Amino acid sequence: MTSLISQRLAEHGIVLPEPAAPVAAYVPTVLAGGLLHISGQLPFEDGVLMTGRLGEDRDIDFGHRAARACAIMLLAQASKALGGLDHVRRIVKLGVFINSAAHFTDQPKVANGASELMELIFGEAGKHARSAVGVPVLPLGAVVEVDAIVAVQEG
Template identity: 70%
Template sequence: MTDPVADHVERALADLGLTLPKAAAPVAAYVPAVEAGGLLHLSGQLPFKDGALVTGRLGEGLSLEEGQEAARLCGLMVAAQIKAALGGFGRVRRIVKLGVYVNSAPDFTQQPQVANGASELMVALFGDAGRHARSAVGVPVLPLGAAVEVDAIVELSASALD
């Protein structure tokens, strides 16, 4: 039996010229994903490009476009963590919420536009099931100096056949 969600995600990745990265291991004392009550809670994911962490602060050296790309890279890692936790995408019913944290200079106020990098990727990958609630928050620093961090809550079905 084919998995229509996985098929959609794989087609979308190919159409966008993207590949899922290997799901990143935790950098401290936590797990990448916890399934509870029909939801998959994903820990914050950082942006990696060609194996290197994207670092810096928006409004101090990083442009809006670079921030959007960093958020998109975080979104790719979110998708990689979903696949790693579930063994595929067949149980994904909906991306419920993204939390987007933007390493921001004090006068930088375009966090929502930065967050669109991750939000638009979720819709591209999951279609209508990728439309989600969201927080976009400016912070003075992120772990390892990352430019952006994204966490997620994903609604799951009991099985891939639901």
């Protein structure tokens, strides 16, 4: 039997990638008190890290795609940690960090790439609290990084 979440992923042509390994001294996920905390994920498109700075050498559409790619990697990490996505009860919060020039102020439009994907896949349970923050640089020159807190059904 195919789960509703798997069905939604398939309907939208989303194949979860192999979760990225940590690039430093941390773990990708921590499950505590019914919440899965997922470390910041970087955006990959066709296996290549999406780099650059919004308002400098990248536009909103590129940033939106990158945030969506980060959200897909968040789902991959959650699926690995939980043995699938059927235990996800709600996306609680996303933290979206956007590598952006000082004059760039459309961080919320970029962050929508991740937020819209969560609602698309989880419906009402995908609606979440969020931060969308402009930063001067991200690891490896990434254009966007997104972390998450997810409520899970344990047991």
